[in-house]
Amino acid sequence: MAPTERPTPSGPIAPDLRIVESRVYRGGNIWSYEPAIHLVVDLGVLEDYPSDTIDGFTDRLLELLPALENHGCSRGVKGGFIERLREGTWLGHVAEHVALQLQQEAGHDLRRGKTRGVKGQPGRYNVIYGYQDEGVGLAAGQLAVRLVNDLVAPAEDFDFEAELESFLRRAERTAFGPSTLAILEEAISRDIPYIRLNSASFVQLGQGVHAQRIRATMTSKTSALAVDIAGDKDLTAKLLGSAGLPVPKQDVVRTEAGAVQVAREIGHPVVVKPLDGNHGRGVGLNLMDDDAVRAAFALAKAESRGGYVVVESFITGRDYRCLIVGGRMQAIAERVPAHVIGDGEHTIEELVAITNSDPRRGVGHEKVLTKIKVDEAAIERVRDQGFELDSVPDKGIMVKLALTGNMSTGGISIDRTFDAHPDNVEIAEEAARLVGLDVAGIDFIAPDIASPVRETGGAICEVNAAPGFRMHTHPTIGEPQFIAKPVVDLLFPPGAPSRVPIVAVTGTNGKTTTSRMIAHIMKGVGRKVGMTSTDGIVIDERLVVKADASGPKSARMVLQNPRVDFAVMEVARGGILREGLGYDRNDVAVVTNVAADHLGIRGIDTVEQLADVKAVIVEAVPRDGVAVLNADDPLVRRMRRRCSGDIVWFSIAAPGSRVRELIDDHCRRGGRAIVLEPTDRGDMIVIRHGRRSMQLAWTHLLPATLGGTAMFNVANAMAAAGAAFALGTGLHEIRQGLRTFSTSYYLSPGRMNLVDVHNVEVIVDYCHNAPGMRVLGDFVERYATHKARSAELGKMSRIGMIATAGDRRDDDMRELGAIAADHFDVLVVREDARLRGRKSGETSGLIAEGARARMAEGGARCRQVEIVLDETAAVRHVMARANPGDLVVLCVDSHAAVMSELEAMTQQAQPGTHTTRDGVGDPDLDPNALSERARQEGDDAAADLGEPQPAEA
Numbered sequence: 013m014a015p016t017e018r019p020t021p022s023g024p025i026a027p028d029l030r031i032v033e034s035r036v037y038r039g040g041n042i043w044s045y046e047p048a049i050h051l052v053v054d055l056g057v058l059e060d061y062p063s064d065t066i067d068g069f070t071d072r073l074l075e076l077l078p079a080l081e082n083h084g085c086s087r088g089v090k091g092g093f094i095e096r097l098r099e100g101t102w103l104g105h106v107a108e109h110v111a112l113q114l115q116q117e118a119g120h121d122l123r124r125g126k127t128r129g130v131k132g133q134p135g136r137y138n139v140i141y142g143y144q145d146e147g148v149g150l151a152a153g154q155l156a157v158r159l160v161n162d163l164v165a166p167a168e169d170f171d172f173e174a175e176l177e178s179f180l181r182r183a184e185r186t187a188f189g190p191s192t193l194a195i196l197e198e199a200i201s202r203d204i205p206y207i208r209l210n211s212a213s214f215v216q217l218g219q220g221v222h223a224q225r226i227r228a229t230m231t232s233k234t235s236a237l238a239v240d241i242a243g244d245k246d247l248t249a250k251l252l253g254s255a256g257l258p259v260p261k262q263d264v265v266r267t268e269a270g271a272v273q274v275a276r277e278i279g280h281p282v283v284v285k286p287l288d289g290n291h292g293r294g295v296g297l298n299l300m301d302d303d304a305v306r307a308a309f310a311l312a313k314a315e316s317r318g319g320y321v322v323v324e325s326f327i328t329g330r331d332y333r334c335l336i337v338g339g340r341m342q343a344i345a346e347r348v349p350a351h352v353i354g355d356g357e358h359t360i361e362e363l364v365a366i367t368n369s370d371p372r373r374g375v376g377h378e379k380v381l382t383k384i385k386v387d388e389a390a391i392e393r394v395r396d397q398g399f400e401l402d403s404v405p406d407k408g409i410m411v412k413l414a415l416t417g418n419m420s421t422g423g424i425s426i427d428r429t430f431d432a433h434p435d436n437v438e439i440a441e442e443a444a445r446l447v448g449l450d451v452a453g454i455d456f457i458a459p460d461i462a463s464p465v466r467e468t469g470g471a472i473c474e475v476n477a478a479p480g481f482r483m484h485t486h487p488t489i490g491e492p493q494f495i496a497k498p499v500v501d502l503l504f505p506p507g508a509p510s511r512v513p514i515v516a517v518t519g520t521n522g523k524t525t526t527s528r529m530i531a532h533i534m535k536g537v538g539r540k541v542g543m544t545s546t547d548g549i550v551i552d553e554r555l556v557v558k559a560d561a562s563g564p565k566s567a568r569m570v571l572q573n574p575r576v577d578f579a580v581m582e583v584a585r586g587g588i589l590r591e592g593l594g595y596d597r598n599d600v601a602v603v604t605n606v607a608a609d610h611l612g613i614r615g616i617d618t619v620e621q622l623a624d625v626k627a628v629i630v631e632a633v634p635r636d637g638v639a640v641l642n643a644d645d646p647l648v649r650r651m652r653r654r655c656s657g658d659i660v661w662f663s664i665a666a667p668g669s670r671v672r673e674l675i676d677d678h679c680r681r682g683g684r685a686i687v688l689e690p691t692d693r694g695d696m697i698v699i700r701h702g703r704r705s706m707q708l709a710w711t712h713l714l715p716a717t718l719g720g721t722a723m724f725n726v727a728n729a730m731a732a733a734g735a736a737f738a739l740g741t742g743l744h745e746i747r748q749g750l751r752t753f754s755t756s757y758y759l760s761p762g763r764m765n766l767v768d769v770h771n772v773e774v775i776v777d778y779c780h781n782a783p784g785m786r787v788l789g790d791f792v793e794r795y796a797t798h799k800a801r802s803a804e805l806g807k808m809s810r811i812g813m814i815a816t817a818g819d820r821r822d823d824d825m826r827e828l829g830a831i832a833a834d835h836f837d838v839l840v841v842r843e844d845a846r847l848r849g850r851k852s853g854e855t856s857g858l859i860a861e862g863a864r865a866r867m868a869e870g871g872a873r874c875r876q877v878e879i880v881l882d883e884t885a886a887v888r889h890v891m892a893r894a895n896p897g898d899l900v901v902l903c904v905d906s907h908a909a910v911m912s913e914l915e916a917m918t919q920q921a922q923p924g925t926h927t928t929r930d931g932v933g934d935p936d937l938d939p940n941a942l943s944e945r946a947r948q949e950g951d952d953a954a955a956d957l958g959e960p961q962p963a964e965a
Contacts, residue, residue: 028161029055029103029104029160030157031051031154032136033050034049034051035049036146038564038591038593038594039591039595040597040629041588041591041593041628043140049111049141049146049149049150049152049153050139051107052137053157054136055103055137061164062102062103063098063106064097066164069097069164073097073163076172077110077113077117079116080093080109080113083109083113093109104139105137107153108127111125111141111152114155114176115144115183117176118152118179119187120143120187122142122143124142126141128140139153141153148182180374184374188213189228189480190480190486191228191480192215192228194495195215195481195499196215198496202510203511204217204504205218205511205571205596207571212227213226216572217500217510218509219512220572220575220576221577222511223574224504229479230477231451231502233502234450238448238449238477239478241447242449244288245262245288246262246263246322248475249262251447252475255442255446257443258439258470259471261278261324263277268306272305278323278325281326283296283298283323284305284308284312284321285312285324286315287321287322288317288318289315289316294312296415327470328457329457330460331347331348331416331417331457332455333347333425333454333455335453335484335495336440336444336454337495338501338502339441341437342493342495343427344427344461345427346417346426346427346428347418347423347483348423348425350414351410351411351414352364353408355407356407357404358404359402360400360404361386364384364386364413368384372488382421386413390414393414393415394411397412419480425488427489428461431461433461433464436465436470439472440454447475450502451479452475453476454472455472456473457471458471481496512578513599514580514581515739516583516600516602516629517602517604517735518584518585518601519602519606519626522604522727522728522731523584523604524547525764526602526604526728527544527582528753528759529728529729529753530580533736534741534749535552535749537742540575540578541553542570542573542580543570543579543581543582544581546561546778547762551570551573557569561582562582563586563587563591564590564594565591568594568595571594571595583626585616585626588628593632595632597632598632598633599633599638601633602639602641603626603630603640603645603648604642605645605648606619607782608824609782611821620647623650630655634656637656638657639652639657639659640734640735642727643661643665643674644664644671644727649674658683658738660684661675661685662685662727663686663687663730664727664730666690675687675700679700680702683702684699684734686708686731687700694711695726696709699743708743709751711729714751714753715752715755716753716755717729718764721791721795722791723790724791725755729753732749733746757911762776762778762907762908763778764776765907767914769894770917770918771897772895775901775902777902778903779814780816781820782827782828785828785832785835786831789835792836792901795899796899807897809897810837810838810900811840811900812835812836812900813841813887813890813903814839814842814903815841815844815859816828816855816859818850818854818855819848819849822858829858829859830862830866833864834872834873835873837873838874839877840893841859841860841863841879842856842879843881843882843883845883845905863877884910884913891914
């Protein structure tokens with residue numbers, strides 16, 4: 013929207029645009045389905061001065077970046093952005109478009125972006141735009157802000173041309189090279205995901221067990237031995253010559269005298285080059301006498317890592333590069349060294365400048381051609397041809413400025429793919445097979461590639477591993493060849509999978525347990541499951557990293573593991589806001605619930621905004637994917653509109669309720685749902701698909717539900733069943749997975765672990781917020797009623813140890829205490845080790861305040877509230893107060909340390925068994941084994957993944 017007020021500046025405007033925060037989203041996020049840069053910019057006084065109020069702003073901007081004329085902006089037509097500039101738009105919006113255009117100047121074709129005001133902060137804007145390389149994207153945003161400020165009030169120390177040159181050089185250093193980019197573009201066109209593994213060209217294509225790797229044009233299938241052979245020019249020549257292929261006469265020397273002697277034996281002219289060189293560095297061509305050989309030897313030895321130099325016969329002809337992929341010729345290019353053509357009017361130096369002004373030429377590999385560099389070697393080459401830089405060559409005279417035809421030195425390429433003689437093609441293919449390279453560049457010197465080299469005297473002068481693609485994909489003359497396709501075909505033959513199934517799980521509470529249930533079910537069907545959660549990264553049931561691992565970095569670690577063929581990602585709110593998702597899409601999204609938690613952080617102030625954040629995983633579901641949503645939660649129900657795939661509802665609502673009516677209608681139209689059906693024997697989990705209903709399991713027979721009393725785990729089990737069913741898992745496998753998943757410390761550490769300590773029933777859990785305490789309190793009431801009915805206990809006193817993280821709001825902490833006061837006789841309030849900006853005792857004081865206020869109102873169960881800050885001391889205090897027959901609930905942070913402490917209290921302490929109606933209980937666990945696991949998983953050994961700890965549960 014164009015500004016409505018346009019104040020006229022009374023004097024010079026101080027450039028005040030600045031970046032106050034920057035963030036890189038590496039996957040789907042709250043702003044975009046794609047990776048994006050997010051800048052929060054402050055316009056300062058410029059908030060009052062849109063673009064049309066600043067004299068000459070638009071004209072000066074277009075003078076520096078004329079390609080902005082092509083930006084359509086919201087108008088959707090070419091020139092739309094310029095219309096916005098002239099009508100008046102805020103300078104944060106201008107910075108967005110400039111950042112996009114700067115990346116386009118670096119060869120990154122990006123067009124997506126948006127600018128939105130920061131709610132409640134006038135003058136501040138969220139600037140979001142796409143990127144191809146995150147370092148380049150961030151640098152583009154920083155330079156864009158500096159340019160806008162300079163256009164408002166020119167600065168003496170700002171030279172945009174120099175800044176742009178520096179930016180392009182940085183882009184060339186950090187961005188993918190043209191060869192890597194060609195392969196990635198082909199992979200993307202086939203929906204093959206990729207992960208950049210370093211700051212250079214080392215990239216993983218595919219995920220998990222299907223992953224392949226490339227490094228420029230070297231692939232996972234490239235033989236190391238073949239690379240060594242290709243790097244040894246002498247060995248390559250001997251190998252090819254022994255097979256009858258045409259190669260120059262040559263020998264390897266280490267001394268200047270040896271080079272002269274070999275040159276005499278071979279016969280002048282000769283070529284001198286480093287044995288292990290590349291890119292034409294240190295190469296001397298057409299050396300006619302001993303002095304020329306001596307001079308060339310010194311240059312070649314300086315470029316040779318091992319000090320060895322090759323002397324070979326000089327083959328007259330043109331320079332051709334034959335690209336062989338998978339044993340077959342895919343492209344041939346004629347390479348012409350950097351040169352200028354005389355016009356009888358301009359000097360050589362002027363002709364170079366004219367040639368370099370070609371918009372196709374840039375710095376390094378940023379464009380399809382590289383600018384010609386006039387250095388000492390180029391000046392020497394010009395002099396060898398009888399000229400100086402200030403000479404004016406006659407019209408039509410070619411003056412070379414480089415010896416070799418490498419594109420990196422300013423050469424050009426001519427596509428000759430369809431001109432090559434079949435005999436030459438066969439020779440090149442045979443050479444690649446003999447060396448053993450899957451991707452090879454065969455260098456021919458021949459009078460004409462259209463004639464057989466055996467007859468014309470041509471020869472193979474070199475075999476290259478990891479050959480560059482730019483000369484083939486962007487020839488100066490001729491048709492481009494799409495050579496990345498056969499490379500990707502080698503790695504992923506048609507029909508071969510590249511992705512592993514990804515299930516993403518989010519919600520305010522229950523996502524860790526749901527993730528573990530899904531992983532357990534899929535493990536039962538033979539999958540090698542990689543799972544992230546707030547407790548760490550688990551690969552095939554082995555904890556490999558102990559840390560908060562619910563963020564995008566952890567997700568990428570799982571997808572890089574070559575054993576993983578199925579991924580379950582617990583996705584926390586913090587990771588989405590910080591970096592987005594760690595992948596491009598998930599096959600199944602599971603949302604357990606959304607409730608008020610972590611509000612007031614990173615601009616998320618309402619539960620509706622929190623729901624928008626968690627809906628990112630639903631938006632990441634493709635058309636053939638599924639979202640498993642909690643129909644009982646209104647905020648989760650609304651997410652169905654944001655899903656491109658199918659919906660599977662799960663609900664514990666009773667038949668006849670409005671929620672069940674929604675589900676009934678959904679199933680009548682062929683949809684799927686997981687519901688709870690009450691019967692005389694108890695509640696039955698039922699899977700519905702269209703008009704079919706399939707009984708899955710009695711809730712009281714699922715160990716994780718503790719006899720059906722833990723309704724939140726009933727809901728978690730239904731969500732897990734929905735995800736597994738959506739992925740085609742059989743009913744028996746789902747049932748078996750749920751029947752064998754318990755809340756023992758082995759399968760679910762820190763989540764509803766039941767321990768008996770001298771006849772005191774102790775439940776260890778991670779409940780840490782008001783919504784979680786509400787469902788935990790409901791469980792306590794159900795469990796106490798269940799025990800009373802079974803006459804297992806007499807009078808049961810309930811003691812709770814509670815706490816929360818310091819980043820919750822004060823009112824949320826008070827609410828936690830108030831809810832807990834309704835369900836426990838005694839409350840002991842502890843404190844998390846990580847205060848997150850709070851003073852010691854502040855969080856516990858607020859929780860206790862809420863509990864006491866509830867007690868003062870009357871009707872609360874609680875009769876005493878105590879504060880013991882240290883977690884271990886609090887556990888000891890609670891257990892000292894408990895009597896046999898009491899129920900103790902410990903809401904812990906460091907669950908491993910707490911379990912070790914409980915075991916130390918008694919040798920009998922172990923995860924308790926729960927006997928089901930059919931008499932089948934969970935097997936007892938050896939307390940010594942429990943202690944060992946607790947020691948192995950000590951919370952102080954958390955690995956640093958660069959993610960906040962702990963995450964939300």
